[in-house]
Amino acid sequence: MRLAGKRALVTGGRQGIGRGIVEAFRREGATVTTCGRGARPDGLADDIIWYPLDVTDTDAVEALAEAAGGIDILVNNAGVQVEKTVPDSSDADWEAVIGTNCKGVFNMCRAYIPRMDEGAAIINIGSISGNTADPSMALYNASKAFVHGLTRSIAVDHGPKIRCNAICPGWIETGMLDAAFELANDPDAAHKDAIARHAAGRFGKPEDIASMAVWLASDEASFATGQLFTLDGGMTAASPLNPGLF
């Protein structure tokens, strides 16, 4: 078990990628705490600690850190997306996306970095969209670029005591992805087209991201810091202009 004896905190562990990381960390022997807005989700193993937490709430984050004590692994996974261009985005959209994806990560890091010991690891969930743009996702794309920049800053400022890396997922099979296909004119064709753009021939699964998170959290990754690790089945290695698809 690669994370035996380690204390991990994963934000946004209710579902999707966060839930996958929570379960993988537990299998590897970590003591796992997770949090999210609302009540404890169904089916979460009994030995996983759940806190209701809105990561945008500075005082609540600080109170949790004060009460729950030190950790060895922090995964900033909680995130939201709003599918709009810049002129279409409202102040409420800004608060939602920048609040959770930027301020939330900042809040967690600010509260926990002073409480982390030598050898601790922070893993942020960035996105391929922080490097290249998804259409009509302006605030989301920008928020993930913020995460990438903050990741490098923390690595530089807090090494060698704390390592900090980001995982940049591509298209992962989550509720978010299903919703996108349901909106397509021809969902079957859209699905086929999207798969054809992945060298791996499939979309990612939360377990794919979790397996990298386990590695980054483990002592095997003790020289890995300040980096963005893309896990996208080869999608962004290929040109968006794939003549075979026309």
Add this chain to the structure above:
Amino acid sequence: MMLDGKTALVTGGRGGIGRAIVARFLREGALVYAADLTPEGSLSAHDDDGSIFVKLDVTQEADAIAAMEQVGAEAGQLDILVNAAGIEIEKTIEQTTLEEWNQSFAVNVNGTFLTSKHALPLLRKGATSGTSASIINFGSYDGFIADPGLAAYCATKGAVHALTRAMACDHGPEGIRVNAICPGYVDTPMLQSFFTGDGSGGGGKTIDQLQQAVRDVHPMRTYGTPDDIANLVNWLASDEARYASGQLWVLDGGLSAQVQQMKL
């Protein structure tokens, strides 16, 4: 005129992009040597545009030496070198023969190396005549992300990107700036060959339909023209770009700024 009094040599100077660069340099007041295998290059007609044609097979070191001797004897110095000669083999590594692989590197990588190497003495003279000298290599957005069935091409362009940074590092102290332009889809004979070659999965579409589909994937909804590339080459060659060195300049209508354009 931005290049008044400067001497330039453009390899692949009769090709699609090279010819546009030569024409622009001439309009900007430079003395221009258009170096290519034949006066016609990849285009059928040779217009007498005012450039000086130099026969140059960029894979042959003796040709590079002879070309620079000619420029040295006639102009005395070189201010601008554009390594625009390139070829594209449209195959996966499995389909690519060793000969094709070597030929890709011979033109795209060795050519950039050999021409630059033998141009350096003349470029140093250009750099000490008041302003910096400029080498402009041709990388490609394919050096960052891959088009399918272009393995050797992608690899050569990645090599040009690294070589560009290395040359900028080594020769910056001598007043020689080195940059690479990384075009996306540009309307050239090479691109038309790509469309018509093996169909590239055309899926029963006509060339026109295929071209429109390609335009639609670009944020700018068009692919580039050789003049678009020449505009940036001209700036990089000019003294306005005197602080620009060691960079890879992507010019692709926004193509590579986006994640895959899923058809939703």
